[in-house]
Amino acid sequence: MKLVTRYSNPQAKALVNWFRGQTIQKIECSFDQGNQTEGENPLQNGFPIETLFQNRIFTLPNNANLVFGKPQEGSIDLVIDRKDLDSKKWQIFENCLNAAPWVIAAKHFDPAKALLRPADAQPVRWHVLMNTSMIDEKWCRSALKGLIQPEDEVCVLAFSFFDDTKNLADWNKQYQKGQGIWYRANTDVFFWYGLKEKQVHWVNYFTDDINTMKDAIRNSNILLLTGGAPDLMMKRIKEKKLKKVLKEYEGLVIGYSAGAMIQLDDYHITPDEDYPRFDWQKGIGWLNDFDVEVHYAHSRIQKEGMNRAYAKDQKPIYAIEEQGGMIVSPDGSKSFFGKVECFDENHPDYGV
Structure with a gap:
C-alpha cells in the first residue's frame, strides 16, 4: 500500500490527519542499496508517524508500484498494529484510497486486500x-x-x-x-x-x-x-x-x-x-x-x-x-x- 503526502489534496489532508497520533510498531527499510533511514533508529520504542510524513512514501509488499507508480529510493515498508486503530478513522483511510486521484494506476485496487497488518504478520x-x-x-x-x-x-x-x-x-x-x-x-x-x-x-x-x-x-x-x-x-x-x-x-x-x-x-x-x-x-x-x-x-x-x-x-x-x-x-x-x-x-x- 503506497501512501504519498499530497497536502494540496483534501483526501491527502484527511489521510495525514488520520495517521497523526498513530505509532509505528515496526519499520523495515527497503532501499535498493540497503541504506539506513537517515540517522534515525525508529525500531527502539515505536516512532510517531507524523514525523516521517515529510517527503516519505509508505509501502507494503506487491502494492508498492500498483497504486502510485514506482517506489522511490528511500521508501520504507510500514506495518502498524491495527488493533490500536479507530474504526471510523479506518473508514476515512479507505475512502481516501477509493477517491480520485489516489487510485491512479490500478482500477482493480481493493483496499481490503492491502490492509495494514500487525508487525509480525506474514505475507498472505x-x-x-x-x-x-x-x-x-x-x-x-x-x-x-x-x-x-x-x-x-x-x-x-x-x-x-x-x-x-x-x-x-x-x-x-x-x-x-x-x-x-x-x-x-x-x-x-x-x-x-x-x-x-x-x-x-x-x-x-x-x-x-x-x-x-x-x-x-x-x-x-x-x-x-x-x-x-x-x-x-x-x-x-x-x-x-x-x-x-x-x-x-x-x-x-x-x-x-x-x-x-x-x-x-x-x-x-x-x-x-x-x-x-x-x-x-x-x-x-x-x-x-x-x-x-x-x-x-x-x-x-x-x-x-x-x-x-x-x-x-x-x-x-x-x-x-x-x-x-x-x-x-x-x-x-x-x-x-x-x-x-x-x-x-x-x-x-x-x-x-
Whole structure:
C-alpha cells in the first residue's frame, strides 16, 4: 500500500490527519542499496508517524508500484498494529484510497486486500499446484473460480525452459505472443475467469532488466510459474536476484509441474526422459510440510521415487495426476481437486 503526502489534496489532508497520533510498531527499510533511514533508529520504542510524513512514501509488499507508480529510493515498508486503530478513522483511510486521484494506476485496487497488518504478520498467499496450464477446463474451474477474479493482474514467470533455449529467438519460439507455442496456453486460459489479454504480463528472461522483473512481480496479484525444468528455473531466479521478492510475494501463486515443485522448500525429481537420475533440489521455500510427485501415472519408477523421497523425512507426498491439483491456503490448510493421492506409510504402495 503506497501512501504519498499530497497536502494540496483534501483526501491527502484527511489521510495525514488520520495517521497523526498513530505509532509505528515496526519499520523495515527497503532501499535498493540497503541504506539506513537517515540517522534515525525508529525500531527502539515505536516512532510517531507524523514525523516521517515529510517527503516519505509508505509501502507494503506487491502494492508498492500498483497504486502510485514506482517506489522511490528511500521508501520504507510500514506495518502498524491495527488493533490500536479507530474504526471510523479506518473508514476515512479507505475512502481516501477509493477517491480520485489516489487510485491512479490500478482500477482493480481493493483496499481490503492491502490492509495494514500487525508487525509480525506474514505475507498472505494462496498456492495452487497442478500439472497443466489448462485452468479453463471444466474439471478444475469450480475449484479455482473463487481464487481468480476478473480484475486480477497476472505475472507469468517463464524461467523453466531447458538449456536448448539459448537466446531471445529461442525464447520467442516458446513464449512470444503470436509466435510462442506456450503463449496462448498460459494467457488465454484466464479469459474464462473474466480477465483480458492486457492483464497477463510476461517476464522476459532475455530482455527485461532485474528491476523490471521485480516490478512485474510486485504489481501482480497472480503469479504464474510455468512448467519445464525446476532446477534451471531456480538457477535463473537466483541469477536475477528474485528469490527475496518472491519469498515476500502476496497474492495467488499458480505453478504447473516444475512451477508446482519449486514452491516447496525441498523437492525430489523422479527419473524421466529429462532427468535420468533421482535427485533432491531446493525450491523457493514457501511450503515445507509436504512433497509432490507431479504427472503421476502410477508407474513403477514413480512409486520407487516416492518411497525413496518419503524415507528421507517422512513428509506426506501428494501424487498429482494430469487432471489433479491442490490448493494451500494462507493458514496452511490444504484442499484437493481432480485426482490426487496422498503417499505415506498408509498408502498401498508404501514399501513396494
